[in-house]
Amino acid sequence: MRKSRLITDNQKQTMSNYSAPSQITERQQAYFKDKHVLIAGELEDNYPVALSSVCKSVAVFTTHYGYYLQSEKYKEVNTYYGAELDDNIKADIVLLYWPKAKQEAGYLLAMLMSKLGTGTEIVVVGENRSGVKSIEKMFEPYGRIHKYDSARRCSFYWGECCQTPQIFDLQKWFKTYQINVGNQPVTIKSLPGVFSHGRLDDGSKLLLETLKEPRGKVLDFGCGAGVIGVVAASQNSGIRLSMCDVSALAIESAKATLAANGLDGEVFPSDVYSDIHEKYDYIISNPPFHSGLETNYHAAESLLSRAPEYLNQHGQLVIVANSFLKYSPLIEQAFGQCQTLAKNSRFAIYQAQQK
Numbered sequence: 001m002r003k004s005r006l007i008t009d010n011q012k013q014t015m016s017n018y019s020a021p022s023q024i025t026e027r028q029q030a031y032f033k034d035k036h037v038l039i040a041g042e043l044e045d046n047y048p049v050a051l052s053s054v055c056k057s058v059a060v061f062t063t064h065y066g067y068y069l070q071s072e073k074y075k076e077v078n079t080y081y082g083a084e085l086d087d088n089i090k091a092d093i094v095l096l097y098w099p100k101a102k103q104e105a106g107y108l109l110a111m112l113m114s115k116l117g118t119g120t121e122i123v124v125v126g127e128n129r130s131g132v133k134s135i136e137k138m139f140e141p142y143g144r145i146h147k148y149d150s151a152r153r154c155s156f157y158w159g160e161c162c163q164t165p166q167i168f169d170l171q172k173w174f175k176t177y178q179i180n181v182g183n184q185p186v187t188i189k190s191l192p193g194v195f196s197h198g199r200l201d202d203g204s205k206l207l208l209e210t211l212k213e214p215r216g217k218v219l220d221f222g223c224g225a226g227v228i229g230v231v232a233a234s235q236n237s238g239i240r241l242s243m244c245d246v247s248a249l250a251i252e253s254a255k256a257t258l259a260a261n262g263l264d265g266e267v268f269p270s271d272v273y274s275d276i277h278e279k280y281d282y283i284i285s286n287p288p289f290h291s292g293l294e295t296n297y298h299a300a301e302s303l304l305s306r307a308p309e310y311l312n313q314h315g316q317l318v319i320v321a322n323s324f325l326k327y328s329p330l331i332e333q334a335f336g337q338c339q340t341l342a343k344n345s346r347f348a349i350y351q352a353q354q355k
Helices: 009-017 020-026 047-051 065-071 102-116 132-138 202-210 227-235 248-260 298-310 328-335
Strands: 036-041 057-062 078-081 093-097 121-127 143-151 154-161 175-181 184-190 217-221 240-245 266-269 280-285 311-322 339-343 347-353
Touching (some): 047 057, 057 065, 132 143, 132 154, 175 227, 184 227, 184 248, 202 339, 227 240, 248 266, 280 298, 298 311, 298 328
Parallel strands (some): 036 057, 036 093, 057 078, 093 121, 217 240, 217 280, 240 266, 280 311
Antiparallel strands (some): 143 154, 339 347
16 A cells, blocks of 8 residues: 655755665655564665654664674664574564665565565665566565655565465575586585675686685685685695675575585674684685675775784785776785786786785
8 A cells, every 4th residue: 555755854854864775765754654664685874773763663684794783883773683584573564675686685585574474564675777676576476566656766665465475494595506626526505695696706716726725724704605715625624714704695605615515614704804803824805896786895995904914924815806906006005015826807816925
């Protein structure tokens, strides 16, 4: 059922502080009045705090550890981080910010509708270029959904789950594939939304072909499905492997990849260096440079500039990067030197050593 708009003067003043999806959501705030709201998806601002003023409660479920650290500071909102929603969370309505990966949207819908069940309302909001209109077909197994507003190149959908969802099974969402390193097969498992889901990307392939035998304590930074770390551990049994990522979906994928290959290692969430408290002999990475639909170099630049703080004496940083990214000057500034170990038309492998 179509709801009426509710926009106050104060809302008009604060809209500019929010992302475009949050702005269109705020002008439709009447949908959420006096309800228990659960927010999920590609959320990048603190709009849930403002929304809490018109709701009975607001909870945020996020797979992004950086957003979790930011959101948990606000007492008005209960924030949960993980790959799967806690069974005890109750909500009348879900506000889903459409993620950049369509497969991740399907994963979130299946998980949320299974946990919350029939009768749950849902609002889906996202930028048109993100493919948000796919929600119309994707939601068919759960019920009905229609678009009720468009603004700032975004769309706003409202619907309701009126069909009994299938029981959610995390294991069914893994894609499994094998890569051969030397003559040794390595099994990779990944969840939707994880970088290079279901395949080995060309950048990581070049890094694995170039990487000399690491030793000691090795950190796979921004590990994704754990490809780099697990291959390193499978070829060098003496290393002590740690892997970290900002994504809860990546954390679960890396753990599954370790288990699939009978390997041990530490896997933990970290927003750049937020939860890294040790020093390593090797930091190896295929660092991300996208946040949502936008290009964002902050995480990669922080990784490079602060890497010497997290390396033992003579420890090494080895990364792969798109050739157009000017990372070598940042590495030189941090370490005093930078070597290019390999390069093709698309990627470069950079290495630097702590003094």
